[in-house]
Amino acid sequence: MEKVLEVRNLSYRYNQSDKASLTDVSFHVEKGEFFSIIGPSSAGKTTLCNALVGLIPHFFVGAKTGQVLVQGMDVDEADTGHLSTAVGLVFQNPFNQLSYTTETVAEELAYGLGNRGVSREEMLVKIADVAQKVHIEALLEKNSLDLSGGQVQRVAFGSTYILDPQILILDECTAQLDPMGSDELMQVVKKLNAQGISVIMVDHSMERVAEYADRVMIMNEGRVCGIGTPREIFTQENADRYQIELPDFVKLSYALKEKGYWKGEIALTESEALKMVRELEFYDC
Secondary structure (H helix, E strand, O other), X not given: OOEEEEEXXXXXXXXXXXXXXXXXXXXXXXXXXXXXXXXXXXXXXXXXXXXXXXXXXXXXXXXXXXXXXXXXXXXXXXXXXXXXXXXXXXXXXXXXXOOOOOOOHHHHHHXXXXXXXXXXXXXXXXXXXXXXXXXXHHHOOOOHHHOOHHHHHHHHHHHHHOOXXXXXXXXXXXXXXXXXXXXXXXXXXXXXXXXXXXXXXXXXXXXXXXXXXXXXXXXEOOEEEEEEOHHHHHOOOOHHHHOOOOOHHHHHHHHHXXXXXXXXXXXXXXXXXXXXXXXXXXXXX
């Protein structure tokens, strides 16, 4: 498979800190892959996301070694405008995503397109399409300053999505949304991924990670602690030693096994858990 992003021995320390935020991080992401990054708070996940889109070293100042390659471009040497055509980041804090220099949400969505010289006619088509997909049609004439946290989150996602990045990085992109809103946004992400967009998702919902990810990377204290499929990661012995929560369905499976009610495969997702429970009715204890 084609590697669209590669990180080689990346280490980074912010100037104001005595401790490294990233230490010898190495991994790659393949074209069309859904790659998830998990780990406790302060594990270095957001710092890594900033490095993947070139905010480190072009915006944040610090001591950096190693290399980040995005579609073959070294982010240290790439022009940030050119880099933005390949990779887009939806920030953990959506209020930091918007420019707040426009009068309406529609203009906010058009902001990046305008910087690329997209025609007005094409802008209007893309704005309407994105607004419909992320359910913000009713917000297009509102000022971004008048939006709720969940609405800002949707607009922030739309402002990145509208630029058609081939690699989409999501840093806790549903944190401000209710469960229904989170599900709606993840359905958009799932469709983009099915169309060949590579997705890198940082998330604290292990259920969501288990359902969507092709591979999962655990981070702790700025280091990579493991990479594997969701099943490999969540069913390994002492998987919670890296301060991560196991998916609820995995916990249920282990509880049933401990009681002697289940001897089959560990359930990772809701559909697998439902299948397990249905089979329990016929299981000879």
